[in-house]
Amino acid sequence: MRPRFYAPAAGKTGDLVDLPDEEAGHLTRVLRLKAGAPVRVFNGRGGEFEAVVEAAAKGRVRVRLGIAREAPAEPRVAVTLAQAVLKGDGMDEVVRDAVMMGVAAVQPVVTARSEVSLAALARSRRRARWERIAVSSAKQCGRATVPPILEPRAFAGLVTALGRLELPGPGLIFVEPAAADAAQTLGELAAAPPRETTVVIGPEGGWEAEEIARAAAACRLVTLGGRTLRADAMAIVALAALYAVWNEY
Amino acid sequence: MRPRFYAPAAGKTGDLVDLPDEEAGHLTRVLRLKAGAPVRVFNGRGGEFEAVVEAAAKGRVRVRLGIAREAPAEPRVAVTLAQAVLKGDGMDEVVRDAVMMGVAAVQPVVTARSEVSLAALARSRRRARWERIAVSSAKQCGRATVPPILEPRAFAGLVTALGRLELPGPGLIFVEPAAADAAQTLGELAAAPPRETTVVIGPEGGWEAEEIARAAAACRLVTLGGRTLRADAMAIVALAALYAVWNEY
Numbered sequence: 402m403r404p405r406f407y408a409p410a411a412g413k414t415g416d417l418v419d420l421p422d423e424e425a426g427h428l429t430r431v432l433r434l435k436a437g438a439p440v441r442v443f444n445g446r447g448g449e450f451e452a453v454v455e456a457a458a459k460g461r462v463r464v465r466l467g468i469a470r471e472a473p474a475e476p477r478v479a480v481t482l483a484q485a486v487l488k489g490d491g492m493d494e495v496v497r498d499a500v501m502m503g504v505a506a507v508q509p510v511v512t513a514r515s516e517v518s519l520a521a522l523a524r525s526r527r528r529a530r531w532e533r534i535a536v537s538s539a540k541q542c543g544r545a546t547v548p549p550i551l552e553p554r555a556f557a558g559l560v561t562a563l564g565r566l567e568l569p570g571p572g573l574i575f576v577e578p579a580a581a582d583a584a585q586t587l588g589e590l591a592a593a594p595p596r597e598t599t600v601v602i603g604p605e606g607g608w609e610a611e612e613i614a615r616a617a618a619a620c621r622l623v624t625l626g627g628r629t630l631r632a633d634a635m636a637i638v639a640l641a642a643l644y645a646v647w648n649e650y
Numbered sequence: 651m652r653p654r655f656y657a658p659a660a661g662k663t664g665d666l667v668d669l670p671d672e673e674a675g676h677l678t679r680v681l682r683l684k685a686g687a688p689v690r691v692f693n694g695r696g697g698e699f700e701a702v703v704e705a706a707a708k709g710r711v712r713v714r715l716g717i718a719r720e721a722p723a724e725p726r727v728a729v730t731l732a733q734a735v736l737k738g739d740g741m742d743e744v745v746r747d748a749v750m751m752g753v754a755a756v757q758p759v760v761t762a763r764s765e766v767s768l769a770a771l772a773r774s775r776r777r778a779r780w781e782r783i784a785v786s787s788a789k790q791c792g793r794a795t796v797p798p799i800l801e802p803r804a805f806a807g808l809v810t811a812l813g814r815l816e817l818p819g820p821g822l823i824f825v826e827p828a829a830a831d832a833a834q835t836l837g838e839l840a841a842a843p844p845r846e847t848t849v850v851i852g853p854e855g856g857w858e859a860e861e862i863a864r865a866a867a868a869c870r871l872v873t874l875g876g877r878t879l880r881a882d883a884m885a886i887v888a889l890a891a892l893y894a895v896w897n898e899y
Binding site for chain 2: 586643646
């Protein structure tokens with residue numbers, strides 16, 4: 402298989418495009434490819450091409466685009482994953498998994514029980530890090546679309562944005578077993594797949610009752626059965642289950 | 651919430667039972683609980699009880715069982731996960747995830763492209779390690795059943811066991827996108843949930859064509875769409891998708 406690189410400038414067959422620095426470094430320093438090497442590139446917006454390295458020196462790489470290739474189809478339901486920021490590497494794993502699963506966007510959220518603030522996220526440039534992880538995951542899974550990582554929001558802002566349809570509805574908020582009484586089952590959601598949706602997943606400590614009450618105004622409450630899922634596994638399980646009942650597989 | 655411990659000897663209300671060494675160590679050295687502390691215990695076979703620490707000294711712990719408590723229901727479809735042994739910590743993660751998802755048993759498998767042999771697995775006592783991980787995962791997710799980790803088998807032995815119904819059928823083998831032409835979609839499996847099944851998942855390098863051909867005699871080939879899933883994520887995605895289409899959620 403040809404090695405595959407992210408080239409956001411890739412437009413049409415015949416174009417000469419530069420790779421971003423990080424991709425150029427991967428091509429020259431890790432894979433040690435030279436001019437003439439056959440590769441594949443994707444532009445992050447669904448475009449995928451065969452390509453040939455035209456010049457590769459000192460971390461600067463230019464490729465010539467060959468014929469367009471069909472990338473795997475994107476899911477029919479466009480899911481925005483609104484994920485409460487997790488501790489440590491947990492959020493990195495969720496971003497990586499969510500991109501592999503096919504989400505249309507990731508909306509990081511700071512909730513009452515999140516152990517990080519919006520200010521701390523901004524200082525530590527976490528969003529830029531998640532964007533790099535999204536590119537890396539798209540490379541690995543063969544996806545030609547790199548979903549955007551949206552500016553982190555507070556939970557109150559998320560609910561407002563859902564209410565105003567600044568984020569796609571219906572909102573689906575996944576709740577822990579203890580809060581499942583008021584929740585719908587996945588089977589009840591299956592009947593009519595929406596065109597788009599926002600899936601809301603909580604942090605390690607779960608939701609506060611007040612958050613669930615506020616979310617209920619803008620979201621349907623959904624449960625995934627009686628076992629307590631790890632916070633860093635909740636998104637991948639919810640996405641797999643939703644895509645499955647919506648006939649994505 | 652009361653801390654929760656694994657007590658395989660727990661039988662009925664009123665019994666005095668010793669905790670296994672590892673659990674006793676957790677109770678005395680990590681949580682520093684003393685006689686009189688209220689706890690919960692589960693026996694790994696679906697039984698769950700309130701309990702009180704009767705004696706706790708030097709890593710030896712005895713508890714008195716109180717009233718029985720209902721544990722979360724086990725999935726209606728009993729899934730044996732036949733997972734190709736992964737590199738590094740990958741298999742540990744799959745065992746942890748699979749127990750949390752609700753599998754009935756884990757069958758480690760050595761395939762053509764596995765980077766480990768049955769002999770090396772036996773030498774390194776990996777099965778005992780996976781059994782400890784299964785207990786730990788059951789504790790975390792609130793499950794009262796600890797699924798057995800079966801003796802690792804070679805792939806050929808797995809196919810034979812499926813053919814002889816020594817492992818529950820139907821066998822479902824998940825294949826990578828490149829091998830998906832001959833495969834069924836998940837939607838086609840949804841119609842009639844089986845009572846039990848064996849779900850077969852490959853290693854990092856995927857299946858050899860010959861393995862897929864052999865498996866096809868004893869298994870249905872199933873695909874999960876066009877994106878390439880990471881080997882250590884394949885099991886959790888497949889399980890979530892199967893439970894979803896079988897109305898488990």
